[in-house]
Amino acid sequence: MPKVTAEYRAAKRDEIIDAATRCFAAKGYQRTSMADIIDEAGLSAGAIYGHFAGKKELFAAAAGKVLEARQSELAARSADREPLSPGEVIAVLIEGIRRVPFSGVIVQLWAEAAVDPEIRELVAGVLSRIRETVRTHLAEWAAAAPGRVDGDPDAWAHRVAPVVIGLAPGFMIQRVVAPGFDEEAYLAALPEMLPH
Template identity: 45%
Template sequence: MPRVTEAHREARRAQIRAAALRAFTAKGYQRASIADVVAESGLSAGAIYGHYDGKQALFAAVAEEVLSRRGTEIDAAARDGVPPSPIEVLTILTGGMTRDLEDGKILVQLWAEATVDPMIHAVVQEVVAVLRGVLLDALRAWFGARPDVAPDGPDAAAQSLIPVMLGLGQGFLMQRALLDDFDPDRYLAAAAAVLPA
């Protein structure tokens, strides 16, 4: 029997993550089951469990992949060695999340569930830690190139701006998911007026 390569295993995991994202988006995290992921992927339950311990582990892997794409997009946004500004970072994050998560309602559901379900709370904490790392790298690089707006140094400036960036990103996604008249361009223009430039 031929050996299964790591590339093949990763391709299978990517297939499973994509199917899970479709299932979570269609039904919401709580209502989606591993059976839904099986149906979306065309694989067996054994194939799913051979790579992921359960729904929470699968959600964490999906979230990590989505955030990893944002990190890659932020890195690619640097022009001529100049890192993207805070508003450019926010635009990349919100634009990418919009592409990957359609209406974003799954995030609103997860944030709500994280307040009452300790396991989901733990997963959300892991995901936010990854997001903070992405933001820290991007903001530290930008403040490093702009010492005029970082009198206490790039690390301190980045650390102080991260909660604001998280709040602006969550506000964007929350309003987009819940408000019929949400205007993303107007929101980002208002955010640009309050972020350092």
């Protein structure tokens, strides 16, 4: 029997995550079953479960993939220029998240995290990674020009990162439930309202 390469396993894993993402986007988190994901992927149950323990782990993997793409976007936007301002950092994250097919499902997942400890743990893990990404970018921005913030740039970034991140749920909730919500105006206002 031929040996399966790491590249093959990684590609198959991505294929499964993409199938799950399409299912979550179409049906929402709660209404998506593992059978739906198996059908969408066109693989056997064993092939899916060989990579993921279940739907919760798949959703965490999909969210992690989204986060990695946002981290790459932030790095690309920061390359060869002054660090992004706090408003630019969160605008880049939100712009990327809104392009994801299942971004509306994220709001559902937050609600589930309030009552399901396992989902809460998964969401907390992703949130921790987002917080660290934002904190790093804020600290770089604050350190690039002494006097921008009071005190140590790292300490400032640690305090401010949760506030900056809090702007993303506001965007996503309004996008889902507020009729006539102006996404472009919200994104344009972020660099205006945060220090620059």
